[in-house]
Amino acid sequence: MNSTAVLSVEAMRAAEQAAMNAGISEWELMQRAGQGAARWVMRMAAGRPVTVLCGPGNNGGDGYVIAGCLHAKGYKVRVIAPVEPKSETARKARAAFDGEVMGRAALTDPVVVDCLFGYGLSRNAKGEFANLLEELAASDCYKIAIDVPSSVESDSGSVLGPLPRYNLTLALGAWKQAHFLMPAMASMGALRCVPIGLALNDASDQSTTAPRLTAPAADSHKYRRGLLAVVAGSMPGAPLLSAEAAMHAGAGYVKLVSDHSHPDAPADLVIEQDLDAVLEDERISAVLTGPGLGRDDEARKRLSRVLGSGRPCVLDADALHLLRPDMLKGADVTKLCLTPHEGELATLCESFGVTLQSKLDRARRLHDVTGMTVLAKGPDTVLADREGMRFFPRGSSWLSVAGSGDVLAGIVASRLAVHSDTMRACEEAVWLHHEAARRAAPAFSASDLACALIPAMASFL
Ligand SMILES: NC(=O)C1=CN([C@@H]2O[C@H](COP(=O)(O)OP(=O)(O)OC[C@H]3O[C@@H](n4cnc5c(N)ncnc54)[C@H](OP(=O)(O)O)[C@@H]3O)[C@@H](O)[C@H]2O)[C@@H](O)CC1
Ligand SMILES: Nc1ncnc2c1ncn2[C@@H]1O[C@H](COP(=O)(O)OP(=O)(O)O)[C@@H](O)[C@H]1O
Ligand SMILES: [K+]
DSSP, X not given: OOTTBEEOHHHHHHHHHHHHHTTOOHHHHHHHHHHHHHHHHHHHHTTOOEEEEEXXXXXXXXXXXXXXXXXXXXXXXXXXXXXXXXXXXXXXXXXXXXXXXXXXXXXXXXXXXXXXXXXTOOSOOOHHHHHHHHHHHHOOSEEEEESSXXXXXXXXXXXXXXXXXXXXXXXXXXXXXGGGSTTGGGGOOEEEEEOOOOOOTTOXXXXXXXXXXXXXXXXXXXXXXXXXXXXXXXXXXXXXXXXXXXXXXXXXXXXXXXXXXXXXSOTTSEEEOOHHHXXXXXXXXXXXXXXXXXXXXXXXXXXXXXXXXXXXEEEXXXXXXXXXXXXXXXXXXXXXXXXXXXXXXXXHHHHTTOXXXXXXXXHHHXXXXXXXXXXXXXXXXXXXXXXXXXXXXXXXXXXXXXXXXXXXXXXXXXXXXXXXOHHHHHHHHHHHHHHHXXXXXXXXXXXXXXXXXXXXXXXXX
């Protein structure tokens, strides 16, 4: 089983149907899900009394199985179920549970397991369901969400009711999109996936795992390790920051192409002025432009020259505002990486005629219509590329500091200079960015973050 697959509700239902077609009944799937989740609940409850909240669907069914497992192990467990189960399998699970079931009771136990709704949540949680979720949110008990938190829409990560902050969320069978999307992901606490034997090898969307970086080959020299050009424009600070980050992310040689004097630049950063001469150098293996580029005619010309160079490119910041479909004529789009934040993503969507609303849909469609790699940044960074979507664990919220995106662009470009693979460069860069943030300690500046890349690299070697 491939435990990194990330499934939409439609894909999840199809995977479950495939399992059933292969002879595993829905009852058996529910047993596996409930028993696997119960092992986690017992580990966390460590003997303390547990309340399980059960809703009308199969998520509620899982709840009865979990309660049954705890009961069998001698736990003091009770179920609160505002309504009777509606699905056949959940009714069977309810009938098999011989412990205490109440329609309503105060949440007084130290551990509460939320099985009101899973991926079948179809509208706002109201009435007794909303009351229970509000009470759960206000309680200081240890909170475990089964599959997804009950007020979370599984595909979009949007919130359809009171949202408690959970300590642990147990995905059943496979990750769902909401596990990696805001605002939902911020409420989920630790995330674990409980395998139930689904065949997930064909899933194109995946969560990423820590990359394996390698030291330069024994016979490397600075040009073979990746020669990166960071093409500046009207503002000096941002491209300098990108170049400094790039110097610490693997490239052997970083050149900043800039007309500014840069008195603060490190001595080992080469600064050149002649853009055409730099781009003509055969050894240039990647180019970054956008941070500090500006948006005037001169900036547009520089962007066109960069795109015309045919090199693997990272486009960020102003370059994303200037980019138009006609600029891509003749370009090998598979060599181009876009690193938009939410606002830049909206601008790109306008420029390329993408009318979808959610970040996930926008990034996916933008990749589909342009062929470029799209790394849509934010607290819930997602990557759209040829193999499907890629998702990442949450990074530190201290990354929300000015210049943090310039650092990320520098890292992507540095990795691209090393191996020319846009998708891999983006994946590696997000992990390096997150690890640098973890090591830089709270309240770092973007320059601190760039320096923290040095120890961060070591984590992945
Ligand atoms: N299938 C399998 O093989 C396996 C599935 N598994 C488990 O099943 C879960 C999915 O189960 P599910 O499809 O039954 O959906 P679930 O999330 O329980 O809720 C749907 C019910 O809630 C109702 N409802 C919805 N919104 C509502 C609202 N706001 N307020 C009130 N009611 C609302 C909805 O009513 P309806 O919309 O039909 O009117 C329906 O009755 C999944 O997350 C995992 O935990 C595992 O056991 C592994 C095997
Ligand atoms: N709350 C947050 N949690 C985690 N990462 C964040 C958060 N806010 C921003 N980031 C990350 O910080 C970077 C900010 O980039 P960007 O918006 O381009 O900033 P800037 O333009 O100041 O460089 C992105 O990589 C983004 O993923
Ligand atoms: K739930």
